Amino acid sequence: MTFPRATLKLGFAGLVAAAALFTAASASAATSWSIGVNLPGVVVSEPAPVYYEPAPVYSRPAPTYYQPAQPVYSAPAPVYYEPESRWEERRAQRWEERRAERREWRRRQWEREQHRRYYEDRD
Secondary structure, three states: OOOOHHHHHHHHHHHHHHHHHHHHHHHHHOOOOOOOOOOOOOOOOOOOOOOOOOOOOOOOOOOOOOOOOOOOOOOOOOOOOOOOOHHHHHHHHHHHHHHHHHHHHHHHHHHHHHHHHHHHHHO
């Protein structure tokens, strides 16, 4: 029996289309398959986590050493005093001299007045 060429082409095209369809579906579906023996009451799973408390460890703390601070040397800040002018010094000195002269003059005036009163009252 011979099949016409068009039928063979059509069959071959269908086969290629089906292969492409199933290949793409299995690649993108991320499916898996397995063979199992169905026995009732048998469950295989991971065991529950077990916690073991670690044994206590006693140790002395490491000694701590502090390096003494380095001495800091610094120059003192410069201090500048502006000298008073000579004119101001002379002016102040003259003022004090005049005050002393006035005091002396007043003292002598007071003594003269006291002397005059004393001797005038006696006469």
